[in-house]
């Protein structure tokens with residue numbers, strides 16, 4: 001299995017600590033177990049920031065980073081080994097495993113955190129944490145601080161500065177290393193196979209969930225524990241619902257089906273959308289819309305390179321889509337004016353993409369100092385233009401209504417431009433029709 005090597009976690013912790021102020025401490029909690037119903041849990045997924053710094057896959061754990069601490073800079077609080085619990089729920093690293101297998105300098109049982117952590121915080125000037133994103137953990141941090149404050153008369157020194165960790169950590173996460181790109185390529189490869197399989201299986205009379213099953217099969221077979229987000233399998237008019245999740249309608253002859261789905265490998269997401277005709281052959285109207293979306297995506301790829309700014313790709317898609325809609329008579333007027341008035345938003349109401357990484361909508365600022373961010377090598381993003389003609393849109397001829405097309409690929413910025421990670425699934429009308437014909 002392709003995964004992030006252990007040494008990379010060490011490198012990340014060191015890089016973060018090098019950016020922290022002297023005499024500071026960073027504290028991060030693992031994701032909580034989420035209850036699905038009664039005593040059934042959701043599949044556990046580690047918090048992305050926690051995973052990024054530790055690779056430690058268990059709940060009930062806390063990372064503490066203390067740059068410059070003589071007795072070890074990286075302390076991990078985690079669950080202790082417990083033969084009874086491990087018999088039921090699976091193996092735990094325990095404090096020994098945290099040191100031996102996960103590079104912690106020191107490890108303590110999570111049940112001792114209230115006794116030990118105030119002592120580690122004491123004397124440090126500044127605390128970094130993900131303030132505001134986890135109310136319960138924020139409260140714990142304040143409780144630990146208050147333990148120190150209550151001993152001030154004995155000379156204990158509580159920290160005075162509380163800083164959001166996100167700014168440093170999320171900027172690091174925005175730049176993908178060679179190892180991260182390798183994992184993302186693998187997630188993309190498996191997701192491409194999943195889309196190809198769903199395309200080949202597409203038949204009128206099946207349900208949307210039948211195609212979702214084809215996706216899940218390839219995800220699992222490729223070693224993915226789960227999709228990176230709820231798969232969207234949207235046939236017919238459902239393709240005009242951007243985050244459709246019901247996935248239970250019947251696939252009808254003559255309709256399109258839009259699938260937006262990607263798996264997650266070692267906590268790295270892929271995010272692919274393809275749209276194809278249920279019966280394997282595009283109608284003239286479907287083809288006309290499809291070709292505009294595809295041309296807009298190709299125009300966007302040309303705007304993804306170092307020194308281009310974040311919005312240039314989006315602007316390219318808006319230009320091509322607006323001009324294309326005018327050409328088909330779906331919008332009337334001057335292209336520049338329609339862009340200025342955002343008339344295209346009746347058909348194209350989302351942005352051309354987002355950062356991609358451990359979170360499908362990944363962290364990282366899109367603007368810096370009020371200006372669009374300039375692209376740099378290693379940034380990963382999606383390119384996903386679309387046209388959605390509402391089934392209720394009375395301003396267009398009936399033949400157009402209910403057509404929804406999105407095409408989405410994942411790219412990483414390179415020195416020369418960008419690498420498309422998700423090129424392994426057909427995209428042109430001819431390629432899609434050929435693949436589907438061969439599967440009949």
Ligand code: GLY
Pocket residue numbers: 229260261271354360384408
């Ligand atoms: N799958 C969600 C998105 O494409 O942003």
Ligand code: MN
Pocket residue numbers: 260261271272273408
């Ligand atoms: Mn998507």
Ligand code: MN
Pocket residue numbers: 271354382384408
């Ligand atoms: Mn996306």
